Amino acid sequence: MKNNIFILLLLFLSASCSDSFLENAPEDSLVVDNYYNTNEQVKSAGAPLYGYPWFYFNEKFLICVGDNYSGNSTGTYSDIAQFTLFSVNQGNQFATEGWDALYNVIGTANTLLYNLDTKVSGDVDEDVLESVRGEAYFMRATAYYYLVRTWGAVPIIHSMDQYNAEADVYRNTVEDVYTFILNDYAMAASRVPIQRADSEVGRVTQTACNAMMASVYLTLKDYANAKAQAELVINSGYYGLLDKFGDVFHPRNNNSRESIFALQWVANQGWGYANVNQAYLAASPKLTNAGDGWGTFQPSIDFQNAFEDGDLRRHETIMEPGDFYPDLVTAEGGYTVPEAGMTSTMAGWRKYVVGSKDEWEDVGFMSTNLNTYIIRYAEVLLIHAEAILGTSASTTDAKALESFNMVRKRAGLAEKTSLTFDDILQERRMEFAVEGKYWYDLARMDRTKAIAIISNQERGDYNDGDYDDIITRKVTPSAGDFLLPIPGSEADLNPLLLEEPVPFDFNN
Incomplete structure (x- = not known):
């Protein structure tokens, strides 16, 4: 069966940004065999992972899924309105672009790992080689984390052999995709540095791996591990909240003390490199x-x-x-x-x-050139509070309250003395709007409760600007709406994607 799902990106996508690690892209982007000869060349090989392959993920997909689907946002353009109305079909443009972008990230990471294994000169320091290898594992894990939460069972593509046009590509089970994600984050954490030099601020660190693993464990309801990973970030002492919430979303504060991992964009350098x-x-x-x-x-x-x-x-x-x-x-x-x-x-x-x-x-x-936050310190604090709450109806745990109330204090709100899941869900919704988070929060909670929340949302408009006259629009999703359909263009090319998922061979 031909595998036409994935487009292998050229590893060396040109990128430039003053005073940034992104400025170190190779001059000749096509001469791969002669490129991995120095530490700087190998470091620059990882730079494209931070922007270009993610472009269409960021352009509309993340907001469509994370905020329009969840009821935070609306829009009248037809393919955006499908998210608002729970009518996303296999031909939806932005869902398809999200799928393609995430597999492009995976393809770029796989290509980088292959080149690091086969093309690196003996003059490259081992710690440099391993650090860039860790970046590739991290990016691949992050792409799969979005894929599995959005589509459920998806194909795990991890080897260059799988890009053979004749290879059979099946979806793998959700459980195995999550195991693969956690394995990749662990391999990244063991390779990337604890901190970065000023010239490399924004690149993946160990605490970024910890933060993402905390999020994954929370999604899996493994509260003990979510708490442990969040505390590695909190106790590192490297992060803190900016004093003013609005300052977080200005380019002058890119890669600030609140940013743990963010996509890095370059303005006015051509389509695909900027935040749009x-x-x-x-x-x-x-x-x-x-x-x-x-x-x-x-x-x-x-x-x-x-x-x-x-x-x-x-x-x-x-x-x-x-x-x-x-x-x-x-x-x-x-x-x-x-x-x-x-x-x-x-x-x-x-x-x-x-x-x-x-x-x-x-x-x-x-x-x-404003970064796109994938995870920031405020989220780790709220993950920490929720992990301590766990399956309890409420908690008065001092550490949970401390983490939770740090976020509320910056928002100018009164501190709470007891926490419930609903308190945390509300705080996450208001803190992370249009950061693509709320849908994934609804999708990981009790399904009956999530449907009730969504069914009561007002997704309509005000009639001619009259706050007392609402053109109401309410929708009730079905259980099947909590995963998007596999893009039709992909299923047409590879009907195996519509078959039952299979276990992943972790020994291969």
Whole structure:
């Protein structure tokens, strides 16, 4: 059976960024055999893993799944609306792009591992070689973590032999995919350094592996291991929350003390290298002054109503009528949201909106250099609190409360003296909106409860800007909606993807 699912990327994708490890890409991107001769060449071989292969994952897929599917966000474009209405089909453009992107990350990682095994000069230091190998394991694990939570059983592609056009490719069981993920993170953790030099800030560290393993264990309801991995991060002393929530989402704070692992983008260097989220999240072209700012994604009514009174994150997450932003449209002294609102839900997204060149030089049409957070310290704190709670109805554990209340304190909210799962779920929803988290939280919880939460969400619009007149839109998902269908283009090329998943041979 021909395997046409995967596109092998060239390992050496050109990338450049001043004062960044990304600037060390090879001058001749096609001369692979003559490239792995020095420490710097091997280090630069890992740099493309941090951006380009992830592009279409980041462009719309992550928000579509993580936020539109979960009810945080809405959108009228047909393939986005499918997520809002729980009608995603096999031909959905953005689901297919997400699948392709994640397997491109895996293909890039597999290619790098192969080249490190076969093409490296004896002049390369072993610690450098192992560190870059660890980066490849980490990226492969992270791609599979998104794949298994989105589609369930998926093919584990780990060897160059599997890219043979005649190879049979089956899906592997969910249990084996998770085992493979944890194995890859463990292999990464044993190879990458504890800390990075200033020239390599943003590259994978041991604590990034710990943080991702904490998330995986939490998803698997292995609370003891989730707690242990989260505490490795917390006790490392390397991380902390920024003082102001809004500062987390500005490029000047890329790779700050709050960032544990983030995708790294380069502005104005061509399609595929920049973060394009601002183009779709900014609800007015005046905000970007670059020809975009389309408001493609809009904060849902349900999400707007979910904020507690006094939550400082509200102003830095969504833009509502009358809100003033002195740091946007600075050429006119700031920006006030019109009383008529910005979208059919009245509000627009503030998070991930950088502004125009007047506010930040590295802005262009569909282009900023703002990192995309995959996991940051606030999440590790909330993972830690939830892992201590475990299966209990509530907890007053001091350590759980300390971690949880650090996040609430920054948000300007009163500390809690007792925690439930609902408390943590609410905090995660408000903290991580449009970071692609909430759907995966709903999907890992009790299915009946998740369906009840979703069924009560208002996913509609305000009628002609009238807050008292809602064009209501509510949906009730089925159990089958908690996994997306395998993209039709992939199933057509390889019908084996529609057969029952098989165990993975870990001895192969």
